[in-house]
Amino acid sequence: MLTETRPTAALHDGARFPAATSTSRPPVIDADEDVSENLPYDEILVGQSAVRTRELTMDDVRLFATVSENRNPVHLDPRFAAGTGHGKVIAHGMWTGALVSGLIGSRLPGPGTVYLSQDLHFLHTISVGDRITATVTVVEKREADRVVVLDCGCVNQDGILVAGGVAEVVAPLTKVQTAPVELPEVQLIGHHQHDALLKKCERLAPVPTAVAYPCNEPALRAAIDAAEAGLIAPVLVGPARQMKAIAAEHGLDISACRIVDVELPKDAAETAARLARDGEVGALMKGSLHTDELMAAVVRKENALRTAARISHVFVMHVPTYERTLLITDAAINISPTLDDKVHIIQNAIHLAQALGIKKPNVAILSAVENVNPKIPSTIEAAVLCKMADRGQITGGVLDGPLAFDNAISVEAARTKGIDSPVAGKADILLVPDLVAGNMLAKQLSFLANADAAGIVLGAKVPVILTSRADNQRSRLASCAIAALLADARRATE
The missing domain is CATH 3.10.129.10 (Hotdog Thioesterase)
Structure with a gap:
């Protein structure tokens, strides 16, 4: 409040300036x-x-809201703020x-x-x-x-x-004169990439999806949450009595879901695969059975879900400290992929990236070093894969490798090492040397960098959604959203 005792000038043209008290003022x-x-x-x-x-900055606004726990949407939600007298976030x-x-x-x-x-x-x-x-x-x-x-x-x-x-x-x-106190570095972890992914699916019809053996609460909830989000139309394949009991115990409404009564996990996987083969569903989703049980049904010749492409897995990761959506492959299916396998793995990932809206993704072929070393086979394969892309044997993306992880995702690291590459520091897809490296990398990003990870299996006639008991709701919904976008891309192609 302004008082008469303070030597302060009145407001002039919307600004206040301290009144001079002498011809010589203390330094500012x-x-x-x-x-x-x-x-x-x-x-x-x-x-x-x-x-x-x-x-x-918007980070200032979000950080202040976090510290003060002030969730007023006029400060945080552009759509809400647009409808107020302010017209924008303040x-x-x-x-x-x-x-x-x-x-x-x-x-x-x-x-x-x-x-x-x-x-x-x-x-x-x-x-x-x-x-x-x-x-x-x-x-x-x-x-x-x-x-x-x-x-x-x-x-x-x-x-x-x-x-x-x-x-x-x-x-x-x-008098106190000390070195400046170093403040802690604050990282704001948002989920705008996840929200953008779900927004892409708003125009799509729910994908009929066979959920194989959803016989625990997380698996059944994942299917129902995805249905409520408009991403899938679940067909629950498993023991009807058990699934209904789980739903009742945990307050899940499965009344709108088609139920196919199958007793054993293996039989549920086979039945789900046949539903996909016969065109009754457009995607498969793992319930509480083991991944290898579901994938055995997917690759079985009689179920006719194989294509000319190899089956491969991709983790789609939204890492708070990386501005691009990051695809890591293969971290769940191919244990020690051959050079020929890697051609298919890359091509599958490129097709997925394109379905996600990345027209020409950058593919970084990872190894421990960024130079070809005859003693490290993954560096030689990286060089061969890049040459295959030059000759049109891999299409739709920009490949470079070998690249170490740091210079694949950091422009500064690449510059420091003198790497001139259109991919270095701007990778959309990371091809890992083998399943062990990929699995560790994906889990490190999830548990140490707070990344959201979605899992999808490619190369079959329908996308296969892989979820884990450790996944949060965002990850499960993202996996279903990716399957919906893939199914839509496949329909457009056909």
């Missing part, structure tokens, strides 16, 4: 400098200021309060300061991209209790005052 402290030094009470001068400029008003607090606590007076009160008025909204300059100016000192009164103002790039008021603090007695 630039708080953007990397210094950690305070001003004890005796050194503080009336009229002294500190200033800091900060551009608002920052929390107290974000400017945080800028002011940072100035006071770090520079004026700085370390050792004790906050007593803060009175701010929020006068104008702030949007992402606005450049805010925060200023605090000493307007009064009270010797009896070492209280310093500061005028506080935040001005945007157009000179408009967006917030202003007054703060009272107790200044420190002694």
Whole structure:
């Protein structure tokens, strides 16, 4: 609140400027400098200021919402904000309060300061991209209790005052000069890639999907959640009595699902495969049976689901620290793939990437090093695969290899090693040397980098959705969404 005791000019053209008290003013402290030094009470001068400029990013808004637990959608949801008087997402008003607090606590007076009160008025909204300059100016000192009164103002790039008021603090007695405290690095983990994937499926009809032996709560819930999201139309293949009992126990509504009563897991896999063979379903989904039981039915000659392509698996991963959707193959089916197998594995992954909207994906062929080394077979195979792509034996993507993992996903790492490549640092597909390497890589990204992973089997006449008990709901829905997009791409081709 503005008071008559503070030597502050009135608002002029939407901005406040401290009134001059003499012809010689104390220097303004630039708080953007990397210094950690305070001003004890005796050194503080009336009229002294500190200033800091900060551009608002969407990450700032999300981080402030996370710390404050303020979930008001006007700050977080562009669609909601568009329907308000603001027309777009705006920052929390107290974000400017945080800028002011940072100035006071770090520079004026700085370390050792004790906050007593803060009175701010929020006068104008702030949007992402606005450049805010925060200023605090000493307007009064009270010797009896070492209280310093500061005028506080935040001005945007157009000179408009967006917030202003007054703060009272107790200044420190002694000088403190230390190295700047290193703040922890904060990583915001969002799921925008996952949301974008589901949005691509909004125009698609649910894919009839045979769910093989969903005889525990996670497997049955995965099918029902995907149905409620409009991704699949489940055909539950398994012991009817057991599935109904699980549904009743866990409050799952399976009344709209077709049920095919089959007692044993192996028979459920065979029945599901025959439903796909006969065109009754457009996808298969693993329930609570073992993966090899389902895949044995898929590859059985009598079920006629094999194509000219090899069967392979792809993890579709949304890694918070990587801006691209990352496809890792093969990490679940081919244990030690041959060179010929790898041709099919790459081609399958390219077709999947295209179904996901990546028109010409970058394929990084991974090894331990980025140079061809006769003692490391995967480097030789990488070179051969690249030459095969040059000759049109692999189509639809841009291949390079061998590449080590770091320079496949990091432009900086590739530049440091002098690698000039259209793929390095921008990989969409990672071809791993073998199943062990791929499986470890995918799980490391999931459990150490908080990546969302979806699993899909390619090369059969219908996509096969592989889910795990360790998968969260996002991963299960993403797997079903990928199957829906693949089924749609196949229909378009046919």
